[in-house]
Amino acid sequence: MITGKFPNLRxxxxxxxxxxxRLVEENNLSTNDxxxxxxxxDGKNLKQSIKTMPGxxxxxxxxxxxxxxxxxxxxxPMIALFPSTDEKNKNFIGSxxxxxxxxxxxxxxxIKKRFKNDIGIMCDVALDPYTTHGHDGLLKSxxxxxxxxxxxxxxxxxxxxxxGCDVLAPSDMMDGRIGKIRKALDKEGKEMVQxxxxxxxxxxxxxxxxxDAVGSKKNLKGNKKSYQMDFRNNFEALRExxxxxxxxxxxxxxxxxxxx
Numbered sequence: 001m002i003t004g005k006f007p008n009l010r011x012x013x014x015x016x017x018x019x020x021x022r023l024v025e026e027n028n029l030s031t032n033d034x035x036x037x038x039x040x041x042d043g044k045n046l047k048q049s050i051k052t053m054p055g056x057x058x059x060x061x062x063x064x065x066x067x068x069x070x071x072x073x074x075x076x077p078m079i080a081l082f083p084s085t086d087e088k089n090k091n092f093i094g095s096x097x098x099x100x101x102x103x104x105x106x107x108x109x110x111i112k113k114r115f116k117n118d119i120g121i122m123c124d125v126a127l128d129p130y131t132t133h134g135h136d137g138l139l140k141s142x143x144x145x146x147x148x149x150x151x152x153x154x155x156x157x158x159x160x161x162x163x164g165c166d167v168l169a170p171s172d173m174m175d176g177r178i179g180k181i182r183k184a185l186d187k188e189g190k191e192m193v194q195x196x197x198x199x200x201x202x203x204x205x206x207x208x209x210x211x212d213a214v215g216s217k218k219n220l221k222g223n224k225k226s227y228q229m230d231f232r233n234n235f236e237a238l239r240e241x242x243x244x245x246x247x248x249x250x251x252x253x254x255x256x257x258x259x260x
Contacts (some may be wrong), residue, residue, distance in 0.1 A: 031075045035122060038067055039213050040103050040176045041084040052209035058084050061106050065114060072259065078167065080119035081107050093138060094130035099155045100163070100207050103128075108163040122167040122196060123160045125153055125181070134220030136172040136213070144227050150177045154184045161190045170254075171198040173227045179247030197244040199252035200237040203228040 003009075014020045016237030029069035039058040041048060046060035059067060071079055089096045096102050104123055111121055126136040127149070133139050149172065157168050168185075170177050178197050185193050203225045211217035229236060241252050 001185050025229045028237075032077060035077050036071050036129060037082060038064065038079050038220040039082050039084055040064070041197075042086050042103060050062050050209070050213045052147075052212045054253055058213065060215050061103070062112050063249065064110060068111060068115060068119060072115070074117050076119070078122055080122040080124070080169065082124055082214050083107075084157045084213065087132075090130055090132045090219070092132055094127035094152070096130040097152065098159060100159060104160065105163045106191075108160065108165055112164040120166045121164065122169050124173040125157050125160070125168050127152065127156075128220075129214045131216075132219055134172045134216040136216075137174060139221075142222060144174075144224075146174050146176075146227075148213060149174050149204075150180050151198045153177055154181055157181045158188055158190070161185060161188070161193045167194040167196050169198065171201060171234065172253075173198065173201050173224075173229070176247070177248050178244045180184075182248030194250040194252060195245065195248060196251040197249040198255055199241045199244040199249065200254040201228050202231045202255060204231065204255070 013025050017155060039050070039056070040061060042056040043060040044062060046058065047063060048058040048100045050056050050058060060194060068079060084102065085096055089099075089102075094238050099105070108121055108123070111119075127138070128134055129142070131139070135144050137144040137146070138152065153172060153174065154177075157170070160168060168181065178195060182195060184189065185195075203223060208217060211220065229240065237254070241254075244252055
């Protein structure tokens, strides 16, 4: 709606000074808008470089303190944990995701004990860091099963919430998983645990370095086009967002776009 008329209305009046521009700015990017991803790996006193992500490292749990202290100092409100699981702990069904002593669970307990609620913890909900085939769910005849995968994701979500995770981030792109996870959380008294949904996650070659960082790239059989989105579909993306919000997502994320 446009109200007012020149010369009584002069929008440039509020643009004259730095202070007046800051006073009326509608959108602002600051550290409050950032989430720091942290890659974790089994070991002791480990800071391991990632070849495909220069300047980014994998850390052992006992070295997370230095990273998080720096994040808090820079007023970053939340970190996101991504495990690089040892191959010996992976299998076809990704059962390590439900191990209460897996990397993510150890990291959550370490962070909560040392930092309490000084910084938020977000955890990925998907099976690709734990499967020998590198897919985000249960695989049968080359196809990722939807409903059967959701049953595992619910258990993974509940475990992470019980450990102290503040924000669960399902990145798997299974249909209906947000509603099922929300219902399970509420039933178990975890109604204050937030869900950040990867609502629009495109099948993208941009994930190469990330998959390398979590150790799933070399294991991936085929591609993820049967469950991640086609980058050409804008209307479908809006439907995904609307569905996830309706199912109970607190925050939605749009992820990378690139032709494979």
